[in-house]
Amino acid sequence: ADCEIFNNTIANCHSALEFTAKAKVVCRNNIFYKNTTPIRVDKRHGGSYAGSTFEHNCWFPNWSGKGDTDISVNPGFVGPIKPLKFNPYNPGGRRKGGRNDRSGRPKPTGPIKLTAYVPTFVADFKRANAYRLKKGSPCISRGVDVKLPFVGKAPDIGAFEYGAKR
Numbered sequence: 001a002d003c004e005i006f007n008n009t010i011a012n013c014h015s016a017l018e019f020t021a022k023a024k025v026v027c028r029n030n031i032f033y034k035n036t037t038p039i040r041v042d043k044r045h046g047g048s049y050a051g052s053t054f055e056h057n058c059w060f061p062n063w064s065g066k067g068d069t070d071i072s073v074n075p076g077f078v079g080p081i082k083p084l085k086f087n088p089y090n091p092g093g094r095r096k097g098g099r100n101d102r103s104g105r106p107k108p109t110g111p112i113k114l115t116a117y118v119p120t121f122v123a124d125f126k127r128a129n130a131y132r133l134k135k136g137s138p139c140i141s142r143g144v145d146v147k148l149p150f151v152g153k154a155p156d157i158g159a160f161e162y163g164a165k166r
Contacts, residue, residue: 005030006146009131009159011081015040019047029143031058031075031131031158038063056144058157069144075158076137079130133162 004026010016011033017025020042032038038059041047054067062072133139133156140162143155150156151163 004028004146007143007148007155007159009033010035011131017049018042019049020045022046022048022050024051024053025049026053026055027057028053028055028146029057029155029157031060031139032063033058033060033075033077033081039065056142056157058139058142071138071142071157073138075139076134077130078132078134081130082127128159131158132160133158135162137162 002024005017006026006028007030009031011031013035015037016032016035016039017027018040039049041049054065055069057066057070058075059066059070059072060074063070066072137156139157141152141154141156143150143157145155148155149161149164151161156162
């Protein structure tokens with residue numbers, strides 16, 4: 001489906017965005033940080049992002065398909081950034097004992113709660129606050145107005161506004 005994706009921070013994932021069908025997205029003010037694959041396209045099922053718009057995003061490391069206004073710099077998070085060792089979106093897989101086999105995978109710890117098919121996350125502000133921008137970040141005031149409140153001359157790229165009071 002066509003959609004807008006704005007003001008997110010997507011970090012340490014296998015793929016930041018996946019297109020399993022033909023879709024046109026408008027993607028603005030996002031940080032894509034250290035994802036294995038920036039964009040994954042499943043062409044077997046007609047996946048395509050042709051005609052999509054990428055503006056005022058930060059791709060780190062660089063993605064060759066980024067838009068003219070996108071940047072590729074280390075966003076300068078407060079940190080520390082620690083990738084989850086447990087992948088909540090792939091608790092089983094089809095290896096070894098079948099669909100729900102968890103052989104060789106660590107048991108979930110911390111705030112991750114799983115149902116049979118859909119993972120649900122409990123708010124983890126300690127992890128979330130690690131993705132706030134440090135003073136002097138190149139992502140501060142580098143976004144475009146998407147009608148959300150912001151601090152400074154322009155919206156920040158990413159999920160958190162630098163200097164915003166909670």
